[in-house]
Amino acid sequence: MKNETYEHIPTSVECLGKIREAVPSFLSGKRLIHTFSVEKEALRLAEILFPFLGIDRKYFSDISAAALLHDITKYLTPQEQNKLCKKYSIPVDEESRENTAVLHSRTAPYIAREKFGINNTVFGAIFCHTTGKENMNIFEKIIFIADYIEETRTHESCLKAREYFYSHAGKDMDLIKALDMTIIMSLDATISYLESTNSGIDSATIKARDFLLAEYALQRSVQE
Numbered sequence: 001m002k003n004e005t006y007e008h009i010p011t012s013v014e015c016l017g018k019i020r021e022a023v024p025s026f027l028s029g030k031r032l033i034h035t036f037s038v039e040k041e042a043l044r045l046a047e048i049l050f051p052f053l054g055i056d057r058k059y060f061s062d063i064s065a066a067a068l069l070h071d072i073t074k075y076l077t078p079q080e081q082n083k084l085c086k087k088y089s090i091p092v093d094e095e096s097r098e099n100t101a102v103l104h105s106r107t108a109p110y111i112a113r114e115k116f117g118i119n120n121t122v123f124g125a126i127f128c129h130t131t132g133k134e135n136m137n138i139f140e141k142i143i144f145i146a147d148y149i150e151e152t153r154t155h156e157s158c159l160k161a162r163e164y165f166y167s168h169a170g171k172d173m174d175l176i177k178a179l180d181m182t183i184i185m186s187l188d189a190t191i192s193y194l195e196s197t198n199s200g201i202d203s204a205t206i207k208a209r210d211f212l213l214a215e216y217a218l219q220r221s222v223q224e
């Protein structure tokens, strides 16, 4: 068992209740269904991964909070997103200035912090849910991959990633390795798609993939 220690105060029951009640004021239709499905998937992943890492169940509330809030600025236009980036001095890659897929992940945690006083763990998980980043913690990894593989996703690469994780995790592969390999699959698919459409790729996405590739190349050479 690996041990990840968290000492922060988890999202309170009261705060989570307020968040859950408020989500439909930010999102509707398919996006609302997606949001609740991300929460369900993320909790399912936490149920498997937290005991393995020795993380207390009290932090499930952070998983729920991050999942419920991760897309709350999804409806805003790039102009509105950029206004928020200016207001909060949010760092955004040049490549992502017009990309709402990235911009909403950068603006959502700031709005969430202002409205609900979320802690830094929830903030971080929302911030990198689209791009990933180097050296993600387990909360960031869970929200990142739950967003990609939740049950209502129908894209082939999402279905493949979902099937990969649940068929390998804890069976022929260590849970964390299976999670990391699934994250690499999703990052690869995103990078290939962006390349095929001649779109800019956020540097965080490249760094996230390269970090994991290096981590496992290193582990393999250590084992050899």
Ligand SMILES: [Fe+2]
Binding pocket: 070, 071, 104, 105, 129, 130, 147
């Ligand atoms: Fe999103």
Ligand SMILES: [Fe+2]
Binding pocket: 034, 038, 070, 071, 147
């Ligand atoms: Fe999402």
